[in-house]
Amino acid sequence: MRRMTARPANAHQARLLKLLRDGGPNSRAQLGDQVDLSRSKLAVEVDRLLETGLVVADGLAASRGGRRSHNIRLAPNLRFLGVDIGATSVDVAVTNAELEVLGHLNQPMDVREGPVAVFEQVLAMAAKLRATGLAEGFDGAGIGVPGPVRFPEGVPVAPPIMPGWDGFPVREALSQELGCPVMVDNDVNLMAMGEQHAGVARSVGDFLCIKIGTGIGCGIVVGGEVHRGTTGSAGDIGHIQAVPDGRPCACGNRGCLEAHFSGAALARDALEAAQQGLSAELASRLETNGGLTAVDVAAAAAAGDATSLDLIREGGTRTGQVIAGLVSFFNPGLVVIGGGVTGLGHTLLAAIRTQVYRQSLPLATGNLPIVLGELGPNAGVIGAARLISDHLFSPA
Amino acid sequence: MRRMTARPANAHQARLLKLLRDGGPNSRAQLGDQVDLSRSKLAVEVDRLLETGLVVADGLAASRGGRRSHNIRLAPNLRFLGVDIGATSVDVAVTNAELEVLGHLNQPMDVREGPVAVFEQVLAMAAKLRATGLAEGFDGAGIGVPGPVRFPEGVPVAPPIMPGWDGFPVREALSQELGCPVMVDNDVNLMAMGEQHAGVARSVGDFLCIKIGTGIGCGIVVGGEVHRGTTGSAGDIGHIQAVPDGRPCACGNRGCLEAHFSGAALARDALEAAQQGLSAELASRLETNGGLTAVDVAAAAAAGDATSLDLIREGGTRTGQVIAGLVSFFNPGLVVIGGGVTGLGHTLLAAIRTQVYRQSLPLATGNLPIVLGELGPNAGVIGAARLISDHLFSPA
DNA sequence: CAATCTTTCTCCACTCACAGGACAAAGGCG
DNA sequence: CGCCTTTGTCCTGTGAGTGGAGAAAGATTG
Numbered sequence: 001m002r003r004m005t006a007r008p009a010n011a012h013q014a015r016l017l018k019l020l021r022d023g024g025p026n027s028r029a030q031l032g033d034q035v036d037l038s039r040s041k042l043a044v045e046v047d048r049l050l051e052t053g054l055v056v057a058d059g060l061a062a063s064r065g066g067r068r069s070h071n072i073r074l075a076p077n078l079r080f081l082g083v084d085i086g087a088t089s090v091d092v093a094v095t096n097a098e099l100e101v102l103g104h105l106n107q108p109m110d111v112r113e114g115p116v117a118v119f120e121q122v123l124a125m126a127a128k129l130r131a132t133g134l135a136e137g138f139d140g141a142g143i144g145v146p147g148p149v150r151f152p153e154g155v156p157v158a159p160p161i162m163p164g165w166d167g168f169p170v171r172e173a174l175s176q177e178l179g180c181p182v183m184v185d186n187d188v189n190l191m192a193m194g195e196q197h198a199g200v201a202r203s204v205g206d207f208l209c210i211k212i213g214t215g216i217g218c219g220i221v222v223g224g225e226v227h228r229g230t231t232g233s234a235g236d237i238g239h240i241q242a243v244p245d246g247r248p249c250a251c252g253n254r255g256c257l258e259a260h261f262s263g264a265a266l267a268r269d270a271l272e273a274a275q276q277g278l279s280a281e282l283a284s285r286l287e288t289n290g291g292l293t294a295v296d297v298a299a300a301a302a303a304g305d306a307t308s309l310d311l312i313r314e315g316g317t318r319t320g321q322v323i324a325g326l327v328s329f330f331n332p333g334l335v336v337i338g339g340g341v342t343g344l345g346h347t348l349l350a351a352i353r354t355q356v357y358r359q360s361l362p363l364a365t366g367n368l369p370i371v372l373g374e375l376g377p378n379a380g381v382i383g384a385a386r387l388i389s390d391h392l393f394s395p396a
Numbered sequence: 397m398r399r400m401t402a403r404p405a406n407a408h409q410a411r412l413l414k415l416l417r418d419g420g421p422n423s424r425a426q427l428g429d430q431v432d433l434s435r436s437k438l439a440v441e442v443d444r445l446l447e448t449g450l451v452v453a454d455g456l457a458a459s460r461g462g463r464r465s466h467n468i469r470l471a472p473n474l475r476f477l478g479v480d481i482g483a484t485s486v487d488v489a490v491t492n493a494e495l496e497v498l499g500h501l502n503q504p505m506d507v508r509e510g511p512v513a514v515f516e517q518v519l520a521m522a523a524k525l526r527a528t529g530l531a532e533g534f535d536g537a538g539i540g541v542p543g544p545v546r547f548p549e550g551v552p553v554a555p556p557i558m559p560g561w562d563g564f565p566v567r568e569a570l571s572q573e574l575g576c577p578v579m580v581d582n583d584v585n586l587m588a589m590g591e592q593h594a595g596v597a598r599s600v601g602d603f604l605c606i607k608i609g610t611g612i613g614c615g616i617v618v619g620g621e622v623h624r625g626t627t628g629s630a631g632d633i634g635h636i637q638a639v640p641d642g643r644p645c646a647c648g649n650r651g652c653l654e655a656h657f658s659g660a661a662l663a664r665d666a667l668e669a670a671q672q673g674l675s676a677e678l679a680s681r682l683e684t685n686g687g688l689t690a691v692d693v694a695a696a697a698a699a700g701d702a703t704s705l706d707l708i709r710e711g712g713t714r715t716g717q718v719i720a721g722l723v724s725f726f727n728p729g730l731v732v733i734g735g736g737v738t739g740l741g742h743t744l745l746a747a748i749r750t751q752v753y754r755q756s757l758p759l760a761t762g763n764l765p766i767v768l769g770e771l772g773p774n775a776g777v778i779g780a781a782r783l784i785s786d787h788l789f790s791p792a
Numbered sequence: 793c794a795a796t797c798t799t800t801c802t803c804c805a806c807t808c809a810c811a812g813g814a815c816a817a818a819g820g821c822g
Numbered sequence: 823c824g825c826c827t828t829t830g831t832c833c834t835g836t837g838a839g840t841g842g843a844g845a846a847a848g849a850t851t852g
Contacts, residue, residue, distance in 0.1 A: 029829060038811045043831070066828020067818040148759055158759045206626055218725065222618050229727025230602055233759045240721040241755060244640065253755060322721070325636040329614065329722055331625025359637060359649060363544055363554045363629045425800060434840050439802070462799020463847040 006052035007396040012037065012045045017393040020055060020074045021098055022197075027061055027069030046072060054078075074098060079134070080388055081141035081178065083122055084187055084380030086340070087111055087161055087214035090118070092125040093381035094134045099197060099389060101378055103134045111146060114164035115173070123177055138180045140392050142384030143170065144187035146215070148233040154184035157232060160251065161215060183387045187211070188235055189226045190383030191373070192219025195336050197386045199374040204334045208326060209373070210237075211339035212319070214263045218326070237326070238262065242318045257322050261315030263294040263340050269311050270297045279307035298343040312344050316351025323352060323370075324359035331364045338373030345372070402448035403792040408433065408441045413789040416451060416470045417494055418593075423457055423465030442468060450474075470494065475530070476784055477537035477574065479518055480583055480776030482736070483507055483557055483610035486514070488521040489777035490530045495593060495785060497774055499530045507542060510560035511569070519573055534576045536788050538780030539566065540583035542611070544629040550580035553628060556647065557611060579783045583607070584631055585622045586779030587769070588615025591732050593782045595770035600730045604722060605769070606633075607735035608715070610659045614722070633722070634658065638714045653718050657711030659690040659736050665707050666693045675703035694739040708740050712747025719748060719766075720755035727760045734769030741768070 008014040012035070019034055020026060032042050049055045056075050060068040074097035082101075084091040088111075093104040105125045109118060122143075129135065147159025154171025156162065175182040192209035195201040201209070201221070209219035218235040220227040227234050238258035239251050246255025259265060270292045274282040281300040286292050300308035323335065335356070337349060353370050360368075373379055404410040408431070415430055416422060428438050445451045452471055456464040470493035478497075480487040484507075489500040501521045505514060518539075525531065543555025550567025552558065571578040588605035591597040597605070597617070605615035614631040616623040623630050634654035635647050642651025655661060666688045670678040677696040682688050696704035719731065731752070733745060749766050756764075769775055 027829075039830075040812080040832080041810050044810090063819055064828070065820060066826085067830070069829060206623075220726075222623055223621075225619075227602075227618055227726075229760070230729035230764075231727060231759050231762065233724075233757060234727035235725065236727070236757055236760065237721075237725050239757055240724050241717065251757070321637065325633075325718070325721060326725055328629075328636050329631065329633050329725070330616075330623075331627060331630035331632070333626035361629060361632055361635055361647070363627050364625070364632070366627065368626075423800075435801075436803080436841080437839050440839090459848055460799070461849055462797085463801070465800060 006054050008054070008393060009048065010045075010395055012041075013049055014394050016045060016049060017054065017074065018390075020072065021389060021393065024098060025071045025073035028072060029069055031072065077136065078139050079137065080385040081126055081129075081135075081138045081180075082381030082384035083126075083141060083143040084190065084377075084384060085109075085111060085118060085122070085143065085145050086187065086380075087146050090122060090125065091377055091381050092122060092129065093378070093385070094126075094129045094138075095382070095385040097389070099382055099385045101382065103129045103132060104378065104381065105129060106377065111162040112164070115168045115170065119174065119177065122174075126178070138178055140180050140388035141174060141178055141182045142190065142387035142389075143174060143182060143184050144190035144380055144384055145170065145184065146187050146213075146217075148231065148236065149184055149186050149228075150232050151185060151228050154182065156184075181388065181392060183391050185226075185384075185387055186217070186219075186228070186232070186235070187380055188217035188219045189228065190219075190387060191338055191379045192221055192226060192336070192383065193386045194375055194379035194381070194383030195338065195373050196221060196224075196383075198382055199379060200336055200371050201334055206330070206332050207334035207336060208323075208330065208332045209336040209338065210319070210323065212262060212337065213340040216258050216262050216319070216339075220330070237322060240322050240325075242322050257318060260318045266294045266297050266311060266315060266341070267292050270294075270300075270308065273307050273311070279305055281305035282307060294341050295343060298341070298345070301344065301347055309347060312347045313351045316344075316348045317355050319348075320352040320355025321359065324356045327356055327360045327364050327368065332368070335368065335370040336373050337370065338376075338379055402450050404450070404789060405444065406441075406791055408437075409445055410790050412441060412445060413450065413470070414786075416468065417785060417789065420494060421467045421469035424468060425465055427468065473532065474535050475533065476781040477522055477525075477531075477534045477576075478777030478780035479522075479537060479539040480586065480773075480780060481505075481507060481514060481518070481539065481541050482583065482776075483542050486518060486521065487773055487777050488518060488525065489774070489781070490525045490534075491778070491781040493785070495778055495781045497778065499525045499528060500774065500777065501525060502773065507558040508560070511564045511566065515570065515573065518570075522574070534574055536576050536784035537570060537574055537578045538586065538783035538785075539570060539578060539580050540586035540776055540780055541566065541580065542583050542609075542613075544627065544632065545580055545582050545624075546628050547581060547624050550578065552580075577784065577788060579787050581622075581780075581783055582613070582615075582624070582628070582631070583776055584613035584615045585624065586615075586783060587734055587775045588617055588622060588732070588779065589782045590771055590775035590777070590779030591734065591769050592617060592620075592779075594778055595775060596732055596767050597730055602726070602728050603730035603732060604719075604726065604728045605732040605734065606715070606719065608658060608733065609736040612654050612658050612715070612735075616726070633718060636718050636721075638718055653714060656714045662690045662693055662707060662711060662737070663688050666696075666704065669703050669707070675701055677701035678703060690737050691739060694737070694741070697740065697743060705743060708743045709747045712744045713751050715744075716748040716751025717755065720752045723752055723756045723760050723764065728764070731764065731766040732769050733766065734772075734775055 057070045059071050078097035080095045082093045089108045091106050094102045150157050156165045159165050170184045171182050188211045201207050207221050211217050216238040218237045239256040241255045242257040243255035247259040249256035249259035273279050274286045285296045297308045453466045455467050474493035476491045478489045485504045487502050490498045546553050552561045555561050566580045567578050584607045597603050607613050612634040614633045635652040637651045638653040639651040643655040645652035645655035669675050670682045681692045693704045
């Protein structure tokens, strides 16, 4: 079926659409309070939006002592698809125009299988979501990939952990398959946008969003906008040196943060500890599962396993060292910690905090909250939906 | 005397003023090519600017095959004062509206003497410049201080190397004394703005500007705008840890970059080397001057002194380590090295480059120039003039 | 030297965005 | 039932901005 063909015709309309997206249904009067336009001009623009079908007027709100107002809201049948491709799993979600998640699927997967295989799976998941009746079709899709992206073209570039993706025209290919506009970004940037839209970073202009999953990355938001850097690799902090002459890293250097702490590094360290008999807890889990992941370490730590706690604390300290440098440099108003290892929770957070508050300048840390992300696995897909809606809700 | 009372009345006028500032005199037709306005509207705005006296029409340009055009230029009697307060010296310069330096004074001074003493000296220098006939008065002044600044208010905050300045209302005080609008910023940010306006960073949107003087700082430019951070301390990279458990630093931590390399650290290391008899060259300079500074090390290195070269190389390597992290994080399109130690020149630059290219991600360094600043001691004062002119050439 | 072409600049009529006030619609409250 | 409040619509005036028709001033050419 044919969907959302219209786009806002001017900046006013774009502004109104974003207000309705972020603030929910509103009367004309309420919109007028937020938008600094005369009521007449506002009425004209709202009428035009109604004509396009992007917004609808349904029902009357309760009276507040005078004439009842019409409810103006974004078209209730608009649907966005949010896709978050991780190193080892995919998240796919459907949202409405207000970016509320209506349905969410998660499946294990290996990015290294390449774009064709992955997209097959993504499309199958999208179809499954559609089959539940949540969506008749998609008006736009946002997609995050675990590596640098040439943003304007929507093409991954030189992604270290996803060979076979380099230069693959993700945006174009997916747009063809889905029959709707698509925007592509780094998964970490999308997580940052998600937390900014609906999570802990609402109303913060400058913040950092550290995502610790299989690898480590950092979303950078400056003045409300994501900073992607000259080649799209901004925020790639996994290969900052955390330990001089430390462990060898896949990138060829030594002592990279990612080599010392990340989902992958943690799993490896846990395996080592289990095999060396340092932790009965981990050893028993190894036997049961036939392998160890960060989740096992989290569970062991929760059960009081000293080795696991030590691993987490040391990782947090390493991460904190790097973050301390970034905080001194960037002077953010907030640091958000998220990603797969959020399960490590407050042990990790405490270690990071200790290190940052100890090592960064007092002026930079004085009023600096360091908190866990609020949205968990939803952050990425909400960010993806936000990305495409920002695009579609801008003048063509 | 009363000076420049007018400000641009709208964004068009502001745009035109900035075009004239950055591109020099122009005809109406040439302006029209750059500004996407109809000739008629353009003529209206230019006329209004002429009325305010901010711009003047003087003389006719040579014909290019048709009617000769009028030269439109910024009022030739406009004067900006650029002040760059360093840790150990002050630079004061006068520029015209095109930000060309008409006169420049430099004097040794110690910031720690406090704002009152320093401003006395600054005002005396400004008066001296004025006495030469370069300026009848100042239409605005920009001033850089070596520490974090609460930018909107123009007040230094918690400056580590300049006790006595904390909370001093620099902007207001200087505005009173000079009788013109004043803007205050961190000296490093001004250096970045200077290199952006007239130096190596022209036409680069995202870049880092590392200033190595008595201390070390970094100007951050994102999308053409200086990023100052939440509390104004962004770019304060001197206290990022460069060496784990390294030298004690004045800030209370160990291994800070500044403790291992900076003008002050270099002087200290040179003194140590001279006293231990490691370098005859440095020892003789110590005897002659009664002390050593970074300049002596630069001269000794130029004369082939191995110890000095080693000191510079090691410092460059340390600095490069930190910059490598920042490059991975920020992914700039250019890195500029400047400040007092630019005299260390290519030895330093080579060491920094080696380290950055070795340690940062290939995608981030692939096309990344790392260069010395072009403006030397002028960078700060030009940046200061640029700061205030940006302010005055914006709608009131 | 006149006729013609170029370039620059000015003038004028027309369009459109927008503000702001008058007014109508719709409800609450005494 | 009259009066007040809130919401929404209509209409007119204003000012920004466009685009075209020339006028001004010089170069070029037969």
